[in-house]
Amino acid sequence: MSNKKTKNKLVAPLVTALLVTSALGVNDAFAQRRGGNGDGTGRGGDRTGDRNGDRNGDRNGGGNGSGTDTGSGTVVVTDRQPVQILPDTWQQNYIGTPDRNLRLANNPQMRKLIENVEQFQREHAQAAKLLKEKTDQIAKLVEEKAQLEVAIAKLEKETVDAVAKKAELEKQVREIKQTLRGLKTSVQLAQTAFDATSKDTAAAEAALEAAKQELGTLETQCTASPTPECQAKVEQQKKKVQQLTRAHAEKKRLSDAAAADLKTKKDALAAAEKKISDKEAEIAKIDQDNTQRAQKIAAEKQKVAGKMAQIAQAGEAMKPIAQNEERLYNNLVGAARAHNAFKKELQGQLLSANRHGADMGQDNGRTDGLALARRIGNDAGLTDGDVDGRRDGDRVGYGDGHRDGYQDGVRIGRDRATQDGETIGTSEGTRAGNTDAGQREGRDAGVARAQSSDASTVGTNQGNTAGMNRAVSTGNLEGTRIGEDQAVAKYENVNLPGKVVSGAFDGTFDRVIPRMPHGHRGPNFNPNRNNYRGIMSMAFADGFTESYRERQRMAYQRNIEAIYNNAYDRSYGTSYQNSYDSSFSNGFSQGQTEGNRDEYNRVFPGVRDSFFRQARSQYSNNPIRSSNEYRVTFDQVERDTYNQEYENIRSANFDRAERDTFEANIEEQTEIYRAKRFASVSNVYENNSVLSFVGSQIKDAGINGIAANDGIFQPGETTLHDVVIKNFGKKAATDATIIMADGSKAKLPAIPAGAVVTVKNAVKGKIQATRPGQTEQSILRVYSPLTSEVKVQGRHYANAAQGLVNAGDKKNLGIQFPLELSRLTTNGTPVINEAIQLLVDMKNNSKRKYEGALKVEVSVNSNSNIISKSFADVQSLESSVRLKDAQVKVSDESDVYTPLTFTATVSKNGVLLGRLDQAFNTMVKAPYTEKAGKPVIVVDSDQTRVDLLDVVSELGGINNASVLDLSLANRNGEILKTGLKSKTALVIDRGNGSVINNFDHVLAKSENTVFIYVDDNAQGLKIAEGTKSFKDAGKFSPSMSGIGKMKLVFTNPEMDHNKNLKGSQVAMQSTRNGFKKLLPLAELFKTGKDQLINSIKGQINRGTYFNPSKAQAQMVEVMNIRGLSEFLNINSAYKASGGVFGRSSSIAKRMYKDDSLMFNKLREAIKKTKLNEAGAGIYLIGVNAKYTISKAMSSFKDIADEMSAIRGKNAANESGDLIEKEVQKPLKTFDRNLYNQVYKNENIFTPFEVSDDGNTDRFARFGGLR
Incomplete structure (x- = not known):
């Protein structure tokens, strides 16, 4: 046994028996009064007794105990439980970031309670300190006594061990001595063998030496006179030497072996003799040590007796100190309880105010977000739609009108051209024929008259004058041109030197225009508009601000696209139609004009020419000489022909004289004007x-x-x-x-x-341009x-x-950024509290290498900072790089299961150089976490992400729900293994059963849980009914106050194949927009039967029975529904128990005998309730229950048809009759008017319609749909 174990066995029982109380470790939560929000808990050892048990018993308990150092210099002994101070838990469910001044200690009453606890803490600490001193004194004495006893035990054990060792040594000595005689004999035999072999070896060695000498002699002789005989002797002698050599070697080997054997046996003998000597010395040493130990043991036992006397004396002195410490401890416990009770209430009020603010912030944020979306969306949509509508309307309307008008114009133009062509062609052809004849005959007459005139003389005189004038004019033109060209060539046809000058903007750059700040607060943002005071007002404002911001953003994002598109479509349609109508008319008119003109111009010439040729040919040969055109043409042509012929004669003479005169003067005139123009042009170049x-x-x-x-x-x-x-x-x-x-x-x-x-x-x-991808035209x-x-x-x-x-x-400039970011993504699925790698590609699209710190900044629309590590600056980029060093880690639950949009930019020294080409959208997942009183969303987020986000949004954020994500099966193994308990499960499936079928094994393990299948196509419950857990499930469609008719399905644990089910679970169907209406109903289905009946008993009375609230009506309706569902499930078990004539009647009798069933529990509650004004309500409910059971069996088709087989047993009605037996006569006796009134309204909480109940519209009174 170790020293530590011995010490514990000796110390603990004695100290536990002596000590009643000890020092106390107090919760560090009081540190918040001094400005902090710390939360600590003092912890002590486990106690085996019960401090809070019967005061007549042994408060100290029994068994072993031990002290634990709290780390603050005090010792907490097992008999004293540490006082628990309720920690600050409000932050866990708090919505938003708490105001830095928000502390519970700022509440006056809370502060007073804290001061009380601290005062009692100080008083108790003083008493505990004194008690500790006494405790330490006794503990020290006990420890010293324990050390002495440990030393004694050690000495006694050493003595016993030494005696045992001595006996063993003596035995070994005897055994060794018995072997000595044999060892000595073997040494003698080995010596004899060694002597004999040594002698043989010496003889063999002498014979070998003699043979070798003889061989030497023979070899010497043969060398002097070699002969064959001599050689033969030498060979013979050599063989003899060889034989003797082998014989000697064998003798030597045997001698060496005998020597080795002799040595071995001598060594064994010496070793045995040494062992005997050593063990005899060790035995003597043991005897000497045991004598000394006996003396020490006697001295130590005397010391132990003295310590025990000291311990008894100290224990008596400590009793009054312990009693005083206990009194002060009880004072502290009472103060702590008062503190904890008020703190719990205060935290609840704080969270209530916070949730109230969050709810109002959600509503106001949704309103302002929608208003902002409407304002921006309507303005932008109306403007863009108007511009695009007018443009497209103008273009399409004008095109359509022009096309239709052109076709109409073609028809008009063709008809007009045909008519005009015939009329005009014939008329013009007639005139042309008469004119042709007049021209022919008038020409002959004119020629004859001109040939007899003075035309030749006049022409020569005029030619001389004109020749000189032309020489002057042409010389001016040509000379000026030549002079100008020569001067231009002189100044421009040269290689001008190149020069570079600096412009006004050489080396200057533009400044950055500040961006418009982000963020918007609408008119409904007023977190301080509330009726709370102090810390409650702060909590309201925090919740309001947090929810307002999130809901405004979500409302804006959800509505902006639809509002914009709607405004755009309306504006576009109106502008398009107006522009279309206006442009169509213009296009039609223009097209008609153009078609008329084009077709007329195409057809008219052909028609006119045809009729023109016919008439012209006819009247050219046979003119009407009396016609005006003939007479006028003849006179004009005769006159013109005369003049022409006269001019021909004159001009021939004129040309000859003019040419001769021009050629004689042109060169001189040209040079005069060339020189003049050269000088004037040169002057321009020289001086400008x-x-x-x-x-x-x-x-x-x-x-x-x-x-x-x-x-x-x-x-x-x-x-x-x-x-x-x-x-x-x-x-x-x-x-x-x-x-x-x-x-x-x-x-x-x-x-x-x-x-x-x-x-x-x-x-x-x-x-x-503001966006890459645009083209900008620069014009200089x-x-x-x-x-x-x-x-x-x-x-x-x-x-x-x-x-x-x-x-x-x-x-034309193509606008783009020099750097491009793409493929931003995470390296896997983001999960809360798990860091995950963020990756992005960066590409250099420019013509040069980028040097210097390139900063890649990622932004995301999260509520908290989730970029736990940013991308490191890229110091150099020539082509492209894949960045992998950034990390995302989500720790704030508000960023879980909400759409996250990542964007990124790359910049240098604050200048934007590139943007992410496409935003990265993702969603952070989270393992299942238990949230008391909150629904559980069951989903595979990889398949139904949008529906999940909508449901979370409807619930007001992820803090109002737990999520059981089947895509995280490896992280949700425990809950998937054990199932849900007392939860409302919102099951989201995409309509193919992928979630419902995979979740069925979890549903089978779940207990007291309501399953609401949420999908807009109403397929979830239908799919669930086909799973194993819903086999033989009871189902019917009751009508609920404030809700209307709805289908309910109850799993059936009554069936043998469903024995693994943990009770009957209810399932119902809803949509993304309607499920919240069912949450209060789900709470009623989860409520324990006794608790539900007690709630009904407490809320239903003479007044509320006939005029219930919606909540009260639903509470009683759920009780009836649950009772009927139990009958349905038992009915299924009854039908499965055998054939028509062999079914188990005992199963049927459970309907009125099984005390665990809802209606039977109601009957028992009625029996235990005294019928008076306070207890009358439960009797009235009994009347309704009897009516409900009876009508369900006879008139409610969903149940009556299903239970036709068991109806003959009358088991269900028997349950109702037993209830009526408990209520009918007592009610009649108690209050006849009440009795009559309730039986006239016995159907008031019956959850289905009965044609003769006279009140079929009662379900609509709370907004339910029929």
Whole structure:
């Protein structure tokens, strides 16, 4: 036995017997009064007795106990239970972030109770300290006594062990001595053998030496006179030596073996003799040690007796100290209980105010979120829809109208062209024929008259004058052109030197425009508008703010798209139709005009020409000479022919004279005008600038110096433009300016004379596009005023009158970011309290390597900070990289099972360089956690994520529900193994049974749980009815107050194949928008039968029976429904017990004999209740129960048809009759009027319609649907 075990056995019983009380460890929760929110609990050892038991018994209990150091210098002994101070638990279910000033200790009454506990703590601590001193004194004495006894026990054990060892040693000595004689004999025999073999070895060695000497002699002789005989002797002698050598070796081996054997036997003999000597010495030492131990034991026992006397004396002195400590301890316990009771109530009030604020915040947030969505969605939708509608309406309406109008115009034009062509063609052909004849005959007459005139003389005189005039005029034109071309060539057909000048914006960059701040608070955001005071007002405000923010965001996100689309569609449709109608009319009119014109122009010429040719041919050969056209044409043609013929004669002579005179003077006139124009043009070049625009180049200049010259034009980036201009003049251009399409303007520096000038960074622009993927057009125009002749100085201008040098240099820029983020994702499924890797790809789309810290920032619409580790800055990026070092960890439950949208940006020194191409949407899952009084959502979040989020939203957030996620089966193993207990389960299935079928084994293990199948297609309950747990389930469709008719299904544990079911569970069907209405009902189905009946007994009286609230009506209806469901299940067991004539009547009799059934419990409750004004309610319920059972068996088809087999046994009605037996006569005696009234309204809580009950609309009184 170890020292530690011995000490415990000796110390604990004695101290436990002496001590009644001990020091106390007090909860550190009081630290909150000093400004903290700490929560600690003092803990002591377990006690085997019962401090709170019968005071006449042994308060100290029995068994062993031990003290435990609390860490604060006090000892808590097993007999004293530590006082438990209720910890602060309100934060666990608190909605929002608590106000930093919110402390329970700020409540005056709470503060007073804390002070009371602390006062009693101090008083008790003093008493406990004194008690501890006495306790320590006794404990020290007990420990010293225990140490002495341990020492005595040790000495006694050592003595006993030594005696046993001595006996063993003596036995061993005897055994060794018995072996000595044999060892000595073996030594003698071995010595004899060794002597004999040594002698043989010596003889063999002598013979071998003699043979070797003889061989040497023979070999010497043969060497001197070799002969065959001699050689033969040598060989013979050699063989003899070999034989003797082998014989000697064998003798030597035998001798060595004998020597080794002799040594072994001598060693064995010596070892045995030494063992005997050593053991005899050890025996002598044991005798000496035992004598000394006996003396020590006697001395130690005297010391033990002295310690026991001291312990008894100290114990008597400690009794009054212990009694005082117990009194003070009881005071502290009472103060702590009062503190805990009020603290529990205060925490409940605090959470109630917090939930009230959260509920109001949800409503107000939903209102403001919807209002914001409506305002922004309507404004944007109406504007965008109007613009797009007008544009599309104009285009489509005009096109449709133009097409229809054009076709109508074609018809009109064809008819008009045919009619006009015939009329006009015939008329014109007749006139043309008469005219042709008049021309032919008038021409002959005119020629004859002209040939006899003075035309030849007149022509010659006129030709001489005209020749000289032409020489002057042509010389002017040609000379001026030649002179101008020569001057231009002189100044422009040269290689101008290139020059570079700096523009006004060389080296400058634009500033960042601040972004619009995020966040919105609507008119209903007023967390301080409440009737609470103090910490309750703070709790209300915290809950309001938290729920307002979340609900406003959810309401906005959920509604903005629909509102926008609706506004857009309305605006688009109206604008489209208005524009369409207007443009259709315009298009039709224009199309009709064009069709009329085009068809008329196509058809008319052909028709007119056909009739024209016919009439013309006829009247050209046979004219009507009396017609006006013939007479006028003949006179005109004769006159014209005369004049023409006269002119022909005159002009022939004129041409000859004019040509001769021109050729004689042209060269002289040309040179005169050439020299003049050359001088004037040269003057323009020499004294002015002459500009020609060559081109421009646009460069990306970055933002604040970041992302410059990477070949990418990004939103908001500064652009710098280089301009190339030729100046052919000898003077610099000093007033040139650049104007961009966006209105940006810059004055150019002086454009040097006679050079091709590149103006670096001549003008600064800015990318106006706000989104990548857009195309932006940059237009650059150069202006320079003309100071000389426009034709020369402005010869290269696009518009000399405006001073516009170029028409507009256009550059189409594709807008994008230089860096691209993509494939943002997590490395697996996010689960609460588990860090998970965040990954993203970053690609460099620019033409250069990016150096310096590139910061990738991820943002997410979470309620808490879930980015536990950000991406490290990328110091260099040439092509692409996969970032893997960020982490996401969700610790706040408000971010669980809610849509999370991740976006990301990459920036450098605050300048945005890229965005995530597509937002990453995910949802964080969580293992099942128990939440008292909250429903459990059963779901596979991988399959029905949207439905889950809707249900969570309807419940007001994840803090109002537990989630049993089947996709986390490995993390939810315990609850899946044990099933749900006393829960409301909201089962979400996507309509294929994937959740319901997998959950069936959990449902079978569940106990006292209500299952609500939530899906808008109402398929969940139907699928569940096909599972194993619902085999032979009872089902019917009662009508509930405030709800209406609904189907209920009850699992049936009465069947042999369902014996594994833990009671009957109820299941019902609902939708995502309607399930909340069923939650109060589910609580009634989970309530224990006795508790439910007692609640009815407490709430139903003479008044509430005839005028119940919805909650009271539902409470009694549920009692009736549960009772009927038990009958249905028993009926199934009865039918399964045998054939028609062999079924078990004992099963049927359970309906009125089984005390565990609802209606039988009601009967017992009535029997135990005295019929007076206070107890009358339960008797009235008995009347309704009897009526309900009777009508269910006879008139309610769902049950009556199902129970036809058992009806003959009359078991169910017997249950009702027994209830009526307890209520009918007593009621009649107690109050005849009440008796008559209740039997007229006996159906008031019956959960189904009966055609003759006279009150079929009672279910609609609380808003239920029939």
